[in-house]
Amino acid sequence: VDNKYALIVAGGKGIRMGTDIPKQFIEVGGKPVLMHTIIQFLNYNSEINIVLVLPQEHIDIWKKLCAKHSFNTKHKIVAGGNERFFSVKNGLHYIDDKNSLVAIHDGVRPMVSKLLIENSFNSVKKNIGIIPTIPISDSIRYVETNENSKHIDRTKYRAIQTPQTFIVDEIKQAYNKDYDLSFTDDAGVFEANGGKINLIDGNVENIKITTPNDVIYFDLFLKNKKLI
Amino acid sequence: VDNKYALIVAGGKGIRMGTDIPKQFIEVGGKPVLMHTIIQFLNYNSEINIVLVLPQEHIDIWKKLCAKHSFNTKHKIVAGGNERFFSVKNGLHYIDDKNSLVAIHDGVRPMVSKLLIENSFNSVKKNIGIIPTIPISDSIRYVETNENSKHIDRTKYRAIQTPQTFIVDEIKQAYNKDYDLSFTDDAGVFEANGGKINLIDGNVENIKITTPNDVIYFDLFLKNKKLI
Numbered sequence: 001v002d003n004k005y006a007l008i009v010a011g012g013k014g015i016r017m018g019t020d021i022p023k024q025f026i027e028v029g030g031k032p033v034l035m036h037t038i039i040q041f042l043n044y045n046s047e048i049n050i051v052l053v054l055p056q057e058h059i060d061i062w063k064k065l066c067a068k069h070s071f072n073t074k075h076k077i078v079a080g081g082n083e084r085f086f087s088v089k090n091g092l093h094y095i096d097d098k099n100s101l102v103a104i105h106d107g108v109r110p111m112v113s114k115l116l117i118e119n120s121f122n123s124v125k126k127n128i129g130i131i132p133t134i135p136i137s138d139s140i141r142y143v144e145t146n147e148n149s150k151h152i153d154r155t156k157y158r159a160i161q162t163p164q165t166f167i168v169d170e171i172k173q174a175y176n177k178d179y180d181l182s183f184t185d186d187a188g189v190f191e192a193n194g195g196k197i198n199l200i201d202g203n204v205e206n207i208k209i210t211t212p213n214d215v216i217y218f219d220l221f222l223k224n225k226k227l228i
Numbered sequence: 229v230d231n232k233y234a235l236i237v238a239g240g241k242g243i244r245m246g247t248d249i250p251k252q253f254i255e256v257g258g259k260p261v262l263m264h265t266i267i268q269f270l271n272y273n274s275e276i277n278i279v280l281v282l283p284q285e286h287i288d289i290w291k292k293l294c295a296k297h298s299f300n301t302k303h304k305i306v307a308g309g310n311e312r313f314f315s316v317k318n319g320l321h322y323i324d325d326k327n328s329l330v331a332i333h334d335g336v337r338p339m340v341s342k343l344l345i346e347n348s349f350n351s352v353k354k355n356i357g358i359i360p361t362i363p364i365s366d367s368i369r370y371v372e373t374n375e376n377s378k379h380i381d382r383t384k385y386r387a388i389q390t391p392q393t394f395i396v397d398e399i400k401q402a403y404n405k406d407y408d409l410s411f412t413d414d415a416g417v418f419e420a421n422g423g424k425i426n427l428i429d430g431n432v433e434n435i436k437i438t439t440p441n442d443v444i445y446f447d448l449f450l451k452n453k454k455l456i
Binding site for chain 1: 364366367372374375377384385412415424426444
Protein backbone atom coordinates (compact mmCIF):
# COMPACT_ATOMS: atom_id res chain seq x y z
CA VAL A 1 0.00 0.00 0.00
CA ASP A 2 1.24 3.47 -0.86
CA ASN A 3 1.67 6.12 1.80
CA LYS A 4 -1.10 8.63 2.13
CA TYR A 5 -0.75 12.34 2.74
CA ALA A 6 -3.28 14.97 3.66
CA LEU A 7 -2.12 18.41 2.51
CA ILE A 8 -4.33 20.80 4.44
CA VAL A 9 -4.36 24.39 3.26
CA ALA A 10 -5.43 27.04 5.76
CA GLY A 11 -4.54 30.33 4.18
CA GLY A 12 -7.63 32.34 5.03
CA LYS A 13 -7.21 35.70 6.72
CA GLY A 14 -10.76 35.68 8.09
CA ILE A 15 -11.80 38.89 6.36
CA ARG A 16 -15.26 37.59 5.48
CA MET A 17 -15.94 36.59 9.10
CA GLY A 18 -15.95 40.18 10.30
CA THR A 19 -13.57 39.22 13.09
CA ASP A 20 -9.88 39.34 13.82
CA ILE A 21 -9.67 35.59 14.30
CA PRO A 22 -8.91 33.76 11.05
CA LYS A 23 -11.82 31.38 10.54
CA GLN A 24 -9.68 28.25 10.74
CA PHE A 25 -8.78 29.20 14.33
CA ILE A 26 -12.28 29.82 15.67
CA GLU A 27 -13.07 27.35 18.43
CA VAL A 28 -16.19 25.27 17.91
CA GLY A 29 -17.12 22.43 20.22
CA GLY A 30 -13.99 23.19 22.25
CA LYS A 31 -11.44 23.05 19.43
CA PRO A 32 -10.26 25.23 16.53
CA VAL A 33 -11.96 24.44 13.22
CA LEU A 34 -8.61 23.51 11.69
CA MET A 35 -7.92 21.00 14.45
CA HIS A 36 -11.27 19.31 13.75
CA THR A 37 -10.29 19.07 10.09
CA ILE A 38 -6.93 17.45 10.85
CA ILE A 39 -8.51 15.06 13.37
CA GLN A 40 -11.03 13.92 10.78
CA PHE A 41 -8.20 12.77 8.49
CA LEU A 42 -6.64 10.96 11.47
CA ASN A 43 -10.04 9.41 12.22
CA TYR A 44 -9.96 8.04 8.69
CA ASN A 45 -6.42 6.67 9.13
CA SER A 46 -4.25 7.32 12.14
CA GLU A 47 -1.13 6.64 10.03
CA ILE A 48 -1.83 9.36 7.48
CA ASN A 49 0.89 11.99 7.05
CA ILE A 50 -0.37 15.51 7.70
CA VAL A 51 1.18 18.51 5.96
CA LEU A 52 -0.36 21.77 7.12
CA VAL A 53 0.13 24.97 5.13
CA LEU A 54 -0.38 28.18 7.10
CA PRO A 55 0.45 31.82 6.42
CA GLN A 56 3.84 32.57 8.01
CA GLU A 57 2.22 35.01 10.43
CA HIS A 58 -0.20 32.34 11.71
CA ILE A 59 2.32 29.65 12.52
CA ASP A 60 2.95 30.87 16.08
CA ILE A 61 -0.78 31.21 16.73
CA TRP A 62 -1.28 27.65 15.59
CA LYS A 63 1.57 26.33 17.75
CA LYS A 64 0.06 28.03 20.79
CA LEU A 65 -3.34 26.52 19.98
CA CYS A 66 -1.75 23.07 19.72
CA ALA A 67 -0.16 23.56 23.15
CA LYS A 68 -3.39 24.87 24.66
CA HIS A 69 -5.35 21.88 23.36
CA SER A 70 -2.59 19.33 23.98
CA PHE A 71 -2.69 18.47 20.28
CA ASN A 72 0.49 16.46 19.99
CA THR A 73 -0.11 14.57 16.77
CA LYS A 74 2.91 14.93 14.52
CA HIS A 75 2.31 17.17 11.53
CA LYS A 76 4.59 19.11 9.21
CA ILE A 77 3.92 22.86 9.22
CA VAL A 78 4.77 24.76 6.03
CA ALA A 79 4.54 28.50 5.34
CA GLY A 80 2.09 29.38 2.56
CA GLY A 81 2.27 31.80 -0.35
CA ASN A 82 0.19 34.75 -1.47
CA GLU A 83 -2.17 32.63 -3.55
CA ARG A 84 -3.60 29.19 -2.86
CA PHE A 85 -1.54 27.89 -5.81
CA PHE A 86 1.73 28.81 -4.09
CA SER A 87 0.54 27.49 -0.72
CA VAL A 88 -0.22 24.07 -2.23
CA LYS A 89 3.03 24.13 -4.17
CA ASN A 90 4.98 24.92 -0.98
CA GLY A 91 3.25 22.05 0.80
CA LEU A 92 3.92 19.58 -2.02
CA HIS A 93 7.61 20.52 -1.85
CA TYR A 94 7.77 18.71 1.50
CA ILE A 95 6.31 15.49 0.14
CA ASP A 96 9.05 13.47 -1.50
CA ASP A 97 7.31 10.16 -1.48
CA LYS A 98 6.60 10.23 -5.19
CA ASN A 99 4.35 7.23 -5.65
CA SER A 100 2.20 8.01 -2.68
CA LEU A 101 -1.20 9.68 -2.76
CA VAL A 102 -2.06 13.13 -1.54
CA ALA A 103 -5.47 14.53 -0.64
CA ILE A 104 -5.38 18.34 -0.86
CA HIS A 105 -8.04 19.75 1.45
CA ASP A 106 -9.35 23.11 2.63
CA GLY A 107 -8.58 23.63 6.32
CA VAL A 108 -12.03 25.14 6.84
CA ARG A 109 -13.92 22.03 5.70
CA PRO A 110 -14.00 20.07 8.98
CA MET A 111 -17.19 18.16 8.12
CA VAL A 112 -15.59 16.06 5.39
CA SER A 113 -16.78 12.51 5.93
CA LYS A 114 -14.42 9.62 6.50
CA LEU A 115 -16.20 7.81 3.68
CA LEU A 116 -15.39 10.67 1.29
CA ILE A 117 -11.72 10.60 2.27
CA GLU A 118 -11.66 6.83 1.79
CA ASN A 119 -13.42 6.99 -1.58
CA SER A 120 -11.06 9.75 -2.70
CA PHE A 121 -7.92 7.74 -2.01
CA ASN A 122 -9.41 4.55 -3.41
CA SER A 123 -10.50 6.16 -6.68
CA VAL A 124 -7.19 7.72 -7.76
CA LYS A 125 -5.60 6.07 -10.78
CA LYS A 126 -2.61 6.79 -12.98
CA ASN A 127 -3.10 10.23 -14.58
CA ILE A 128 -6.55 10.54 -12.97
CA GLY A 129 -7.22 12.91 -10.09
CA ILE A 130 -10.38 12.66 -8.01
CA ILE A 131 -12.62 15.51 -6.89
CA PRO A 132 -15.89 15.38 -4.92
CA THR A 133 -18.98 17.20 -6.15
CA ILE A 134 -22.55 17.67 -4.98
CA PRO A 135 -25.68 18.70 -6.88
CA ILE A 136 -26.49 22.40 -7.17
CA SER A 137 -29.74 22.98 -5.28
CA ASP A 138 -30.70 26.35 -6.77
CA SER A 139 -31.97 27.07 -10.25
CA ILE A 140 -29.20 28.85 -12.08
CA ARG A 141 -28.85 31.12 -15.11
CA TYR A 142 -25.93 31.88 -17.38
CA VAL A 143 -25.45 35.63 -17.12
CA GLU A 144 -23.79 37.96 -19.62
CA THR A 145 -25.48 41.06 -18.19
CA ASN A 146 -28.61 41.69 -16.14
CA GLU A 147 -30.45 42.21 -19.43
CA ASN A 148 -28.88 39.24 -21.17
CA SER A 149 -29.06 35.93 -19.34
CA LYS A 150 -30.42 32.49 -20.07
CA HIS A 151 -31.85 29.54 -18.23
CA ILE A 152 -29.61 26.51 -18.02
CA ASP A 153 -30.22 22.94 -16.95
CA ARG A 154 -28.77 22.81 -13.44
CA THR A 155 -28.64 19.01 -13.49
CA LYS A 156 -25.67 19.41 -15.88
CA TYR A 157 -23.66 21.30 -13.26
CA ARG A 158 -22.22 20.29 -9.91
CA ALA A 159 -20.57 22.14 -7.04
CA ILE A 160 -16.98 21.22 -6.20
CA GLN A 161 -15.58 20.35 -2.78
CA THR A 162 -12.27 19.10 -1.46
CA PRO A 163 -10.30 16.88 -0.84
CA GLN A 164 -8.88 16.74 -4.35
CA THR A 165 -6.72 13.67 -4.53
CA PHE A 166 -3.80 12.72 -6.77
CA ILE A 167 -0.68 10.64 -7.18
CA VAL A 168 2.00 12.79 -5.52
CA ASP A 169 4.40 12.73 -8.43
CA GLU A 170 1.74 13.74 -10.94
CA ILE A 171 0.35 16.68 -8.96
CA LYS A 172 3.87 17.89 -8.16
CA GLN A 173 4.67 17.96 -11.86
CA ALA A 174 1.50 19.94 -12.50
CA TYR A 175 2.42 22.47 -9.81
CA ASN A 176 5.84 22.95 -11.38
CA LYS A 177 4.19 24.79 -14.27
CA ASP A 178 3.75 28.57 -14.15
CA TYR A 179 0.89 30.03 -12.17
CA ASP A 180 -2.17 30.97 -14.21
CA LEU A 181 -4.95 33.23 -12.92
CA SER A 182 -7.52 30.75 -14.23
CA PHE A 183 -6.48 28.17 -11.63
CA THR A 184 -9.22 28.04 -9.00
CA ASP A 185 -8.52 24.58 -7.62
CA ASP A 186 -6.07 21.70 -7.81
CA ALA A 187 -8.10 19.98 -10.49
CA GLY A 188 -7.56 22.97 -12.78
CA VAL A 189 -3.79 22.84 -12.26
CA PHE A 190 -3.80 19.08 -12.88
CA GLU A 191 -5.83 19.39 -16.08
CA ALA A 192 -3.62 22.19 -17.40
CA ASN A 193 -0.77 19.69 -17.23
CA GLY A 194 -2.69 17.03 -19.17
CA GLY A 195 -4.17 15.17 -16.22
CA LYS A 196 -7.72 13.84 -16.21
CA ILE A 197 -10.30 14.40 -13.50
CA ASN A 198 -12.94 11.94 -12.36
CA LEU A 199 -15.78 13.02 -10.09
CA ILE A 200 -17.06 11.23 -7.01
CA ASP A 201 -19.94 12.17 -4.70
CA GLY A 202 -19.05 14.62 -1.96
CA ASN A 203 -20.92 14.86 1.34
CA VAL A 204 -23.32 17.79 1.64
CA GLU A 205 -22.17 18.79 5.14
CA ASN A 206 -18.64 19.31 3.78
CA ILE A 207 -19.06 23.08 3.46
CA LYS A 208 -16.36 25.72 3.67
CA ILE A 209 -16.76 27.59 6.94
CA THR A 210 -16.72 31.22 5.84
CA THR A 211 -19.58 33.03 7.62
CA PRO A 212 -20.85 33.24 11.22
CA ASN A 213 -23.82 31.10 10.17
CA ASP A 214 -21.47 28.42 8.90
CA VAL A 215 -19.89 28.36 12.35
CA ILE A 216 -23.33 27.87 13.92
CA TYR A 217 -24.07 25.12 11.41
CA PHE A 218 -20.86 23.34 12.37
CA ASP A 219 -21.60 23.75 16.08
CA LEU A 220 -25.04 22.17 15.57
CA PHE A 221 -23.46 19.44 13.48
CA LEU A 222 -21.12 18.55 16.35
CA LYS A 223 -23.96 18.58 18.84
CA ASN A 224 -26.35 16.47 16.81
CA LYS A 225 -25.05 14.94 13.63
CA LYS A 226 -28.54 13.75 12.77
CA LEU A 227 -29.47 17.35 12.03
CA ILE A 228 -27.60 17.26 8.77
CA VAL B 229 -50.33 53.37 -9.31
CA ASP B 230 -51.20 49.85 -10.41
CA ASN B 231 -52.45 47.28 -7.92
CA LYS B 232 -49.94 44.84 -6.61
CA TYR B 233 -50.44 41.14 -6.03
CA ALA B 234 -48.33 38.58 -4.24
CA LEU B 235 -49.03 35.08 -5.57
CA ILE B 236 -47.55 32.81 -2.96
CA VAL B 237 -47.12 29.18 -3.94
CA ALA B 238 -46.90 26.63 -1.15
CA GLY B 239 -47.22 23.28 -2.82
CA GLY B 240 -44.55 21.33 -0.97
CA LYS B 241 -45.44 18.04 0.63
CA GLY B 242 -42.53 18.18 3.03
CA ILE B 243 -41.00 14.92 1.89
CA ARG B 244 -37.45 16.25 2.12
CA MET B 245 -37.98 17.37 5.72
CA GLY B 246 -38.29 13.85 7.01
CA THR B 247 -41.47 14.83 8.82
CA ASP B 248 -45.19 14.65 8.31
CA ILE B 249 -45.58 18.41 8.60
CA PRO B 250 -45.26 20.13 5.20
CA LYS B 251 -42.35 22.53 5.58
CA GLN B 252 -44.47 25.63 4.98
CA PHE B 253 -46.47 24.80 8.11
CA ILE B 254 -43.57 24.27 10.52
CA GLU B 255 -43.72 26.82 13.31
CA VAL B 256 -40.62 28.94 13.75
CA GLY B 257 -40.51 31.88 16.15
CA GLY B 258 -44.12 31.12 17.09
CA LYS B 259 -45.63 31.14 13.59
CA PRO B 260 -45.78 28.85 10.55
CA VAL B 261 -43.11 29.55 7.93
CA LEU B 262 -45.82 30.38 5.38
CA MET B 263 -47.36 32.98 7.68
CA HIS B 264 -43.98 34.69 8.02
CA THR B 265 -43.74 34.81 4.24
CA ILE B 266 -47.17 36.40 3.82
CA ILE B 267 -46.50 38.89 6.62
CA GLN B 268 -43.28 40.00 4.94
CA PHE B 269 -45.25 41.02 1.83
CA LEU B 270 -47.68 42.89 4.09
CA ASN B 271 -44.71 44.53 5.82
CA TYR B 272 -43.66 45.79 2.43
CA ASN B 273 -47.14 47.11 1.63
CA SER B 274 -50.18 46.53 3.81
CA GLU B 275 -52.46 47.08 0.78
CA ILE B 276 -50.94 44.28 -1.30
CA ASN B 277 -53.38 41.59 -2.48
CA ILE B 278 -52.37 38.12 -1.33
CA VAL B 279 -53.27 35.04 -3.38
CA LEU B 280 -52.17 31.85 -1.67
CA VAL B 281 -51.99 28.58 -3.59
CA LEU B 282 -52.11 25.44 -1.45
CA PRO B 283 -52.66 21.77 -2.23
CA GLN B 284 -56.37 21.00 -1.79
CA GLU B 285 -55.60 18.67 1.11
CA HIS B 286 -53.73 21.42 3.00
CA ILE B 287 -56.40 24.09 2.88
CA ASP B 288 -58.12 22.97 6.08
CA ILE B 289 -54.80 22.71 7.90
CA TRP B 290 -53.99 26.26 6.85
CA LYS B 291 -57.37 27.61 7.95
CA LYS B 292 -56.91 26.01 11.36
CA LEU B 293 -53.43 27.54 11.64
CA CYS B 294 -54.88 30.96 10.76
CA ALA B 295 -57.50 30.55 13.50
CA LYS B 296 -54.90 29.35 16.01
CA HIS B 297 -52.63 32.33 15.31
CA SER B 298 -55.47 34.86 14.92
CA PHE B 299 -54.19 35.60 11.43
CA ASN B 300 -57.13 37.56 10.05
CA THR B 301 -55.54 39.34 7.11
CA LYS B 302 -57.68 38.87 4.04
CA HIS B 303 -56.14 36.55 1.48
CA LYS B 304 -57.52 34.49 -1.38
CA ILE B 305 -56.88 30.76 -1.02
CA VAL B 306 -56.66 28.74 -4.24
CA ALA B 307 -56.20 24.99 -4.69
CA GLY B 308 -52.99 24.06 -6.50
CA GLY B 309 -52.20 21.56 -9.23
CA ASN B 310 -49.87 18.60 -9.53
CA GLU B 311 -46.98 20.70 -10.82
CA ARG B 312 -45.86 24.18 -9.81
CA PHE B 313 -46.88 25.34 -13.32
CA PHE B 314 -50.51 24.43 -12.70
CA SER B 315 -50.47 25.86 -9.18
CA VAL B 316 -49.28 29.24 -10.47
CA LYS B 317 -51.74 29.07 -13.36
CA ASN B 318 -54.61 28.35 -10.92
CA GLY B 319 -53.58 31.31 -8.79
CA LEU B 320 -53.31 33.68 -11.75
CA HIS B 321 -56.84 32.69 -12.75
CA TYR B 322 -58.10 34.60 -9.71
CA ILE B 323 -56.27 37.81 -10.64
CA ASP B 324 -58.36 39.73 -13.16
CA ASP B 325 -56.74 43.09 -12.70
CA LYS B 326 -54.87 42.91 -15.98
CA ASN B 327 -52.58 45.92 -15.79
CA SER B 328 -51.52 45.24 -12.26
CA LEU B 329 -48.27 43.65 -11.18
CA VAL B 330 -47.83 40.23 -9.63
CA ALA B 331 -44.88 38.92 -7.62
CA ILE B 332 -44.87 35.10 -7.72
CA HIS B 333 -43.09 33.82 -4.65
CA ASP B 334 -42.21 30.51 -2.98
CA GLY B 335 -44.12 30.11 0.28
CA VAL B 336 -41.02 28.65 1.92
CA ARG B 337 -38.87 31.75 1.35
CA PRO B 338 -39.84 33.82 4.42
CA MET B 339 -36.57 35.75 4.56
CA VAL B 340 -37.22 37.74 1.38
CA SER B 341 -36.28 41.34 2.14
CA LYS B 342 -38.73 44.22 1.81
CA LEU B 343 -36.13 45.94 -0.34
CA LEU B 344 -36.12 43.00 -2.75
CA ILE B 345 -39.92 43.05 -3.01
CA GLU B 346 -39.83 46.79 -3.62
CA ASN B 347 -37.09 46.56 -6.24
CA SER B 348 -38.94 43.73 -7.97
CA PHE B 349 -42.17 45.70 -8.39
CA ASN B 350 -40.30 48.88 -9.34
CA SER B 351 -38.21 47.17 -12.02
CA VAL B 352 -40.98 45.53 -14.06
CA LYS B 353 -41.52 47.05 -17.50
CA LYS B 354 -43.65 46.23 -20.51
CA ASN B 355 -42.65 42.76 -21.74
CA ILE B 356 -39.90 42.54 -19.10
CA GLY B 357 -40.18 40.27 -16.07
CA ILE B 358 -37.86 40.63 -13.09
CA ILE B 359 -36.08 37.84 -11.22
CA PRO B 360 -33.62 38.10 -8.32
CA THR B 361 -30.29 36.29 -8.42
CA ILE B 362 -27.28 35.91 -6.13
CA PRO B 363 -23.71 34.83 -6.86
CA ILE B 364 -22.85 31.14 -6.74
CA SER B 365 -20.40 30.65 -3.89
CA ASP B 366 -19.04 27.22 -4.83
CA SER B 367 -16.70 26.37 -7.66
CA ILE B 368 -18.74 24.50 -10.24
CA ARG B 369 -18.12 22.14 -13.13
CA TYR B 370 -20.15 21.29 -16.19
CA VAL B 371 -20.75 17.54 -15.97
CA GLU B 372 -21.54 15.14 -18.78
CA THR B 373 -20.45 12.09 -16.79
CA ASN B 374 -18.16 11.54 -13.82
CA GLU B 375 -15.36 10.89 -16.33
CA ASN B 376 -16.24 13.82 -18.58
CA SER B 377 -16.61 17.19 -16.89
CA LYS B 378 -15.02 20.59 -17.25
CA HIS B 379 -14.25 23.62 -15.15
CA ILE B 380 -16.41 26.64 -15.81
CA ASP B 381 -16.17 30.27 -14.74
CA ARG B 382 -18.69 30.54 -11.92
CA THR B 383 -18.78 34.32 -12.15
CA LYS B 384 -20.79 33.82 -15.35
CA TYR B 385 -23.56 32.00 -13.47
CA ARG B 386 -26.00 33.14 -10.80
CA ALA B 387 -28.49 31.34 -8.55
CA ILE B 388 -32.16 32.25 -8.96
CA GLN B 389 -34.59 33.22 -6.21
CA THR B 390 -38.15 34.44 -6.07
CA PRO B 391 -40.24 36.63 -6.20
CA GLN B 392 -40.45 36.64 -9.97
CA THR B 393 -42.46 39.68 -10.94
CA PHE B 394 -44.49 40.50 -14.03
CA ILE B 395 -47.33 42.54 -15.49
CA VAL B 396 -50.39 40.39 -14.70
CA ASP B 397 -51.72 40.33 -18.24
CA GLU B 398 -48.39 39.27 -19.71
CA ILE B 399 -47.70 36.41 -17.30
CA LYS B 400 -51.28 35.18 -17.63
CA GLN B 401 -50.86 34.98 -21.40
CA ALA B 402 -47.64 33.03 -20.90
CA TYR B 403 -49.38 30.58 -18.57
CA ASN B 404 -52.10 30.01 -21.16
CA LYS B 405 -49.60 28.10 -23.28
CA ASP B 406 -49.22 24.35 -22.90
CA TYR B 407 -47.12 22.98 -20.07
CA ASP B 408 -43.58 22.03 -20.97
CA LEU B 409 -41.34 19.84 -18.78
CA SER B 410 -38.49 22.32 -19.29
CA PHE B 411 -40.33 24.97 -17.24
CA THR B 412 -38.59 25.22 -13.89
CA ASP B 413 -39.70 28.71 -12.91
CA ASP B 414 -41.99 31.53 -13.97
CA ALA B 415 -39.20 33.21 -15.90
CA GLY B 416 -38.97 30.14 -18.14
CA VAL B 417 -42.69 30.23 -18.88
CA PHE B 418 -42.51 33.95 -19.59
CA GLU B 419 -39.54 33.58 -21.95
CA ALA B 420 -41.21 30.72 -23.83
CA ASN B 421 -43.97 33.18 -24.66
CA GLY B 422 -41.54 35.81 -25.98
CA GLY B 423 -41.09 37.78 -22.78
CA LYS B 424 -37.74 39.16 -21.68
CA ILE B 425 -36.17 38.72 -18.26
CA ASN B 426 -34.04 41.27 -16.42
CA LEU B 427 -32.09 40.30 -13.32
CA ILE B 428 -31.85 42.20 -10.05
CA ASP B 429 -29.88 41.39 -6.92
CA GLY B 430 -31.59 39.01 -4.52
CA ASN B 431 -30.87 38.89 -0.79
CA VAL B 432 -28.68 36.02 0.38
CA GLU B 433 -30.90 35.12 3.35
CA ASN B 434 -33.81 34.49 0.96
CA ILE B 435 -33.28 30.74 0.92
CA LYS B 436 -35.89 28.06 0.33
CA ILE B 437 -36.55 26.28 3.62
CA THR B 438 -36.22 22.63 2.68
CA THR B 439 -34.09 20.93 5.36
CA PRO B 440 -34.05 20.85 9.19
CA ASN B 441 -30.91 22.99 9.06
CA ASP B 442 -32.73 25.59 7.01
CA VAL B 443 -35.34 25.74 9.77
CA ILE B 444 -32.59 26.35 12.34
CA TYR B 445 -31.08 29.02 10.11
CA PHE B 446 -34.45 30.78 9.92
CA ASP B 447 -34.92 30.52 13.68
CA LEU B 448 -31.51 32.12 14.25
CA PHE B 449 -32.35 34.75 11.67
CA LEU B 450 -35.49 35.69 13.59
CA LYS B 451 -33.60 35.79 16.88
CA ASN B 452 -30.69 37.87 15.64
CA LYS B 453 -30.88 39.26 12.15
CA LYS B 454 -27.30 40.49 12.48
CA LEU B 455 -26.17 36.88 12.21
CA ILE B 456 -26.86 36.84 8.52
